[in-house]
Amino acid sequence: MIVTAYLLLIAAILAEVFGSTMLKLSQGFKRIGPVIGLILGYGAAFYFLSLTLQSLPLGLVYAMWSGLGTILTVYIGVLFFKDRLNKKAVMGIALLVVGLVLMNVSK
Template structure:
């Protein structure tokens, strides 16, 4: 279970880094740019730690799927990006896929 907590922190770090990309203005703003580098560094380091106990395919699918869904939500909530039925359906399908992968790896 500890490895999934590490993976969750890796996901949050990746979402943070992706969010900072938006405000870094092409790496022209110092502090958001530092946030990008630190966030991605932490994300990949923590992902590598989680791989000690979680199969690569499962961990990466969860990391990228949940990260994509959360990043899309951050875009909607913080950057006022539009959301419609198709985007909602896509996010639901990503989450369903992650759940199925998790269930298939816990046998």
């Protein structure tokens, strides 16, 4: 059951990152394809998140969802949109990772 919950959490994270990417591509809600993608992405993210919350604690789920979603969204920005990271941004990502690890080992 716990493995299933974590798989659902991964699905929620990936759906949220997809929705955020589609938000960027929508160009301010001017392109219908990406707008449909962001609605589907965010809808799926919240659906999977709600299923995850049936088995895992709210604080842990939200920290994982928002933290890993942030890290993956930054990666997508760098990879596809040529966003740049400075040392402070890299340090912030490292702190997110450390915080997520600590939350998982302390549960």
